[in-house]
Amino acid sequence: MSFSARRDFPPLEEAFGLIGRVETEISKAIVGQQWLIRRLLIALFSKIPYSFKRDKAERAGCGHVLLEGVPGLAKTLAIMTLSNTISARFQRIQFTPDLLPADIIGTRIYDVGTKAFRIERGPVFANIVLADEINRATPKTQSALLEAMQERQVTIAEQTFQLDDPFWVLATQNPVEQEGVYTLPEAQADRFAMKIHVDYPSHDEELRMLQAKLHQAEIEHIITTDQVLQIREMVSESVFVDDKIREYIVRLGRASRNSELSELILYGISPRAYQHLLALSRTAAFFSGREYVLPVDVKSIAVDAMRHRVVRTLRAEAENISVDEIITDKILRAVPIP
Numbered sequence: 001m002s003f004s005a006r007r008d009f010p011p012l013e014e015a016f017g018l019i020g021r022v023e024t025e026i027s028k029a030i031v032g033q034q035w036l037i038r039r040l041l042i043a044l045f046s047k048i049p050y051s052f053k054r055d056k057a058e059r060a061g062c063g064h065v066l067l068e069g070v071p072g073l074a075k076t077l078a079i080m081t082l083s084n085t086i087s088a089r090f091q092r093i094q095f096t097p098d099l100l101p102a103d104i105i106g107t108r109i110y111d112v113g114t115k116a117f118r119i120e121r122g123p124v125f126a127n128i129v130l131a132d133e134i135n136r137a138t139p140k141t142q143s144a145l146l147e148a149m150q151e152r153q154v155t156i157a158e159q160t161f162q163l164d165d166p167f168w169v170l171a172t173q174n175p176v177e178q179e180g181v182y183t184l185p186e187a188q189a190d191r192f193a194m195k196i197h198v199d200y201p202s203h204d205e206e207l208r209m210l211q212a213k214l215h216q217a218e219i220e221h222i223i224t225t226d227q228v229l230q231i232r233e234m235v236s237e238s239v240f241v242d243d244k245i246r247e248y249i250v251r252l253g254r255a256s257r258n259s260e261l262s263e264l265i266l267y268g269i270s271p272r273a274y275q276h277l278l279a280l281s282r283t284a285a286f287f288s289g290r291e292y293v294l295p296v297d298v299k300s301i302a303v304d305a306m307r308h309r310v311v312r313t314l315r316a317e318a319e320n321i322s323v324d325e326i327i328t329d330k331i332l333r334a335v336p337i338p
Contacts, residue, residue, distance in 0.1 A: 032205035047236035063193025088127035095137035101144035195308035
C-alpha cells in the first residue's frame with residue numbers, strides 16, 4: 001500500500017488503517033500501555049516547524065519525546081517495537097558517563113591511505129534515534145544532540161550535514177537514580193515536544209505480561225518513512241485550527257509565567273512550546289477523528305507538553321507540589337476555555 005503524490009493525501013480510512021495496524025503490531029510485544037503508544041504516535045505524526053524555509057525545503061519535523069519512569073516498565077521495549085514497525089533506519093545509543101560527543105555525531109579521522117581527513121558519521125545519522133538513559137551522560141555529551149534535535153543538521157569540524165526526514169529522537173531516563181546522573185539542562189529539555197511519565201501497569205496487565213510469549217513475537221514493518229511524511233503532512237494541512245484555539249494556547253503559556261504563581265513556578269513555558277502544543281493538539285484531534293481542534297484536544301496533551309518546561313520553586317518542592325498538579329490545578333483550571 002503506497003501513497004500517491006505529496007499533496008494527494010490518502011483517504012482517512014487508509015491512514016487510520018495504517019495507524020491501527022501499527023498499534024496492533026506493537027501490542028504483540030507490549031501489553032497494555034495503549035495510552036503510551038498513542039502518545040508516541042501523536043508525536044510522530046505532528047508537524048512542528050523549527051526554522052524558516054531554506055533551499056526550497058521546509059524546516060519542520062516530528063516531535064521528540066522524553067520518557068521517564070523507573071526501570072522495567074518497557075520504555076525502551078516500546079520504542080524499539082514502534083521503530084520496528086517503520087521501515088526506517090534506527091539507532092540506539094546507550095548513554096554513559098564516558099560517552100563523548102563524537103560518539104554521537106561522528107568525527108574527523110585521518111586516512112593514512114589518502115593522507116587526508118575524512119568524516120566518520122555517528123549513529124545520530126538515522127531516522128529514529130533512541131537515546132537510552134540520556135541523563136547518565138555528561139552535559140557536554142547531552143548537548144551534542146541540541147543541533148540535531150532543533151535544526152535537523154549536524155556540524156562536524158567545518159562541514160554541516162542535513163539529517164534525513166523524518167528525524168525523531170526518543171529518550172528515556174530513570175527518575176530515581178541519584179548517583180552518576182546529570183539532569184537535562186532546560187535548553188535541551190525544551191527541545192522535546194513531550195515528556196511522558198511511564199507508570200506501573202494495572203494488576204490485570206501485569207498478569208497478562210506473565211502469560212505473554214514475548215520471545216515468540218514477530219514484529220513486521222507496517223509503514224514506510226514516505227507514508228509517515230504523507231500522514232504528517234495530511235494532519236498539518238487538513239485539521240483546522242481556529243484563532244480562538246491559538247489564543248487559548250497563548251493564554252495557557254502566559255499563565256505559566258503569571259506573577260500570581262511566582263511562589264510555585266520559577267520559570268514558565270517558552271514560546272517554542274506554543275508551536276509544539278499546537279501541532280500536538282492538531283494531531284490529537286486527528287486521532288479523535290475530527291478535522292478541527294477543540295479545547296479538549298489542547299487540554300488532553302497540555303500536561304505532557306508542559307511538564308518538562310515548568311520549573312518549580314523551592315517552596316513548591318518543599319511542599320511536595322508536583323509539576324503536574326501545578327499545570328492541572330493552577331493553569332488549566334484557571335484559564336477560561338474559549
